[in-house]
Amino acid sequence: MRKPLLVLLSVIFCFQYVFLQAQENKKIIYPAARKSDQVDDYFGTKVSDPYRWLEDGNSAETKAWVQAEQSVTEKYLSAIPFRNKIREHYKEILNHPKYFGAFQVGEYYFYSKNDGLQNQSVFYFQKGLNGKAEVFLDPNSMSADGSVSVVLDAPSPNKKYIAYHINKGGSDWATTYVMDIENKKKLPDVIEWMKFGGIAWKGDGFYYTGFDKPEKGKELSAKTEFGKVYYHQLGNKQEQDQLIFEDKQHPQMVYVANTTEDERFLILYKYIGTYGTEIWVKNLAHGQQDFTPLIKGFDFNNIVIDDVNDKLLMYTNSGAGNYRVVLVDPDNPQKENWKEIIAEREQKLESASTGGRWLFASYLKDASTRIYQYDLNGVMQHEVKLPGIGSASGISAYHKDTCAFYDFSSFTYAPSIFKYDFISGKTTVFKKSETKIATDNYQTEQVFYTSKDRTKIPMFIVHKKEIKLDGTHPVLLYAYGGFDVSMTPYFSTSIYILLENNGIFALPNIRGGGEYGEKWHRSGELFNKQNVFDDFIAAAEYLIANKYTTKNLLAINGGSNGGLLIGAVMTQRPDLFKVCFPDVGVMDMLRFQKFTVGWAWAVEYGSSDSAIFFPYLYKYSPLHNIKAGVKYPATMISTADHDDRVVPAHSFKFAATLQEKQSGTAPTLIRIETDQGHGASGSSLSKDIESETDKWSFMFYNMGITPVFAAVSGTVKKPS
Numbered sequence: 001m002r003k004p005l006l007v008l009l010s011v012i013f014c015f016q017y018v019f020l021q022a023q024e025n026k027k028i029i030y031p032a033a034r035k036s037d038q039v040d041d042y043f044g045t046k047v048s049d050p051y052r053w054l055e056d057g058n059s060a061e062t063k064a065w066v067q068a069e070q071s072v073t074e075k076y077l078s079a080i081p082f083r084n085k086i087r088e089h090y091k092e093i094l095n096h097p098k099y100f101g102a103f104q105v106g107e108y109y110f111y112s113k114n115d116g117l118q119n120q121s122v123f124y125f126q127k128g129l130n131g132k133a134e135v136f137l138d139p140n141s142m143s144a145d146g147s148v149s150v151v152l153d154a155p156s157p158n159k160k161y162i163a164y165h166i167n168k169g170g171s172d173w174a175t176t177y178v179m180d181i182e183n184k185k186k187l188p189d190v191i192e193w194m195k196f197g198g199i200a201w202k203g204d205g206f207y208y209t210g211f212d213k214p215e216k217g218k219e220l221s222a223k224t225e226f227g228k229v230y231y232h233q234l235g236n237k238q239e240q241d242q243l244i245f246e247d248k249q250h251p252q253m254v255y256v257a258n259t260t261e262d263e264r265f266l267i268l269y270k271y272i273g274t275y276g277t278e279i280w281v282k283n284l285a286h287g288q289q290d291f292t293p294l295i296k297g298f299d300f301n302n303i304v305i306d307d308v309n310d311k312l313l314m315y316t317n318s319g320a321g322n323y324r325v326v327l328v329d330p331d332n333p334q335k336e337n338w339k340e341i342i343a344e345r346e347q348k349l350e351s352a353s354t355g356g357r358w359l360f361a362s363y364l365k366d367a368s369t370r371i372y373q374y375d376l377n378g379v380m381q382h383e384v385k386l387p388g389i390g391s392a393s394g395i396s397a398y399h400k401d402t403c404a405f406y407d408f409s410s411f412t413y414a415p416s417i418f419k420y421d422f423i424s425g426k427t428t429v430f431k432k433s434e435t436k437i438a439t440d441n442y443q444t445e446q447v448f449y450t451s452k453d454r455t456k457i458p459m460f461i462v463h464k465k466e467i468k469l470d471g472t473h474p475v476l477l478y479a480y481g482g483f484d485v486s487m488t489p490y491f492s493t494s495i496y497i498l499l500e501n502n503g504i505f506a507l508p509n510i511r512g513g514g515e516y517g518e519k520w521h522r523s524g525e526l527f528n529k530q531n532v533f534d535d536f537i538a539a540a541e542y543l544i545a546n547k548y549t550t551k552n553l554l555a556i557n558g559g560s561n562g563g564l565l566i567g568a569v570m571t572q573r574p575d576l577f578k579v580c581f582p583d584v585g586v587m588d589m590l591r592f593q594k595f596t597v598g599w600a601w602a603v604e605y606g607s608s609d610s611a612i613f614f615p616y617l618y619k620y621s622p623l624h625n626i627k628a629g630v631k632y633p634a635t636m637i638s639t640a641d642h643d644d645r646v647v648p649a650h651s652f653k654f655a656a657t658l659q660e661k662q663s664g665t666a667p668t669l670i671r672i673e674t675d676q677g678h679g680a681s682g683s684s685l686s687k688d689i690e691s692e693t694d695k696w697s698f699m700f701y702n703m704g705i706t707p708v709f710a711a712v713s714g715t716v717k718k719p720s
Contacts, residue, residue, distance in 0.1 A: 119146025
């Protein structure tokens, strides 16, 4: 038992000695990372992986390296003279009430509220629209450091109970509980080791997807496999739950169960990755024992919205790249029997849902939301009048409800909750967030620029009004570009740290996303992934050419798949950027499928296990394209010790390699958060404050800018 401790202490001492010498020399000397002779053979191509040992986050050697890197990073950041000023100003402008996510359960109305600087938003409820609001569930009471997050799930059919999920330390693993709504008492039911999807009620119980308990010590890194669908009867222990479905022949297939509101149908979704859905159904009202196929194969995305007279409304991109709504008879599910309810349009149908026996369709027009109300036959009734150009959540409610709620925000409109009346078609404010920021002083423009292959790409640009385009403005360019994810306008208090200092925030809607339907997505996946990087590089070049900024004032940022984006473009064009922030990124494109749910991304990226995809992945993999003798931009990599979606090994290996091969003097740091997961997933507000403070401090410092902030009044400004 003593030997590992001695090894850990000796390695830490070695790192501390190197660090102390760096202090004396007044320059950054990074922790010495051991290089192994690990070499892998990919179809005849030998690829070295000298920092493979950093994949073991539990080893003494990795822990010592992490501790040493954290020391180097904190030493650098703490020397930035205006770091504390940024932190205090950010806290000041954050400290105002914020509201999100209202919904109705019988006579009760639920919503989330953050008073200002609470680590986690609190769930409130009130009896009636004008009732007194009470705390229903406070995640802040569950941990001292705010590392426990809570998600409310579906209420029971009788509106008596509601389930909720707890995630600890940012992990994707969830534990589920049930609470009596009226008296706020927690039931004894506990479901552990859940992941993927929530619960689906049936009677006095629910269906869920569960997994076997992972091997101790590998909970955050081992492959997530062999999911099973269970039924839990309230009052029973988890080990008594009934196994509903499993498939031992396909360990890496994901299963998610759902039920229709009237509990007539049990829907079983099957996924082989992040794209493509096979659907099987069971008619519970008819006593059907076995599932029968509704949609076979994984070529398209399909979601059952609701049931109408024993038929199923379905949202699909089968036969419609921009999606449509069809009515499918489970007894005759062949495509030739589908009835089209809402046809495909030029704009992408981002989502569809029902409420009060109405059908709601949410579209994207150049990456901003439009919502329309239809009857169940597809005849349009109203356009939902949104507060402006921005992003709105979909409208969803129960059959007997007469109204529903949606959230709305934009770059200059703080997120607020609106109530929509189904009969009158009128929108009114339910809960309005407030801000101390004078948002009227800022504006959003949308431009269209040309990518390398002449494709037109839209980009949102946010800045002070009447700004002069003279190339003197610091810019943060942010994007995602993958997995059919649409990047739409959103309110971020953090970016006003930049905007207040005559800076500019830019968000290009690059390919790989879902802003323009499946064609846009597919043009940025698999063998087309380079289009994503080209689109982003072209956005940077546009901003420079049109004198928004210069390359010495240009920072780039992205997280997860967006972290891969930043890693790829900074290794392809290190001359183009001043500062780079690859957050929780997929950096090792040859081994991502080896960990947790990474195998699910193969439908988006391909896999190095394939001789067809390996050469393409190897060509752009950020880790494998860092070259010695290149001057890379100032870089701060971010990851977290509880990230079990994109494991921190990606960032560890990227950082060690970049520090080894960096030939310039720009800093190469890695910021490693503790008790936090994948980016904002489960993150506490206090950790977000520190993360954003460090990001802006690092950016301004490396651009030679000293930020200046005007005093903030005690009043808060309501959205106009």
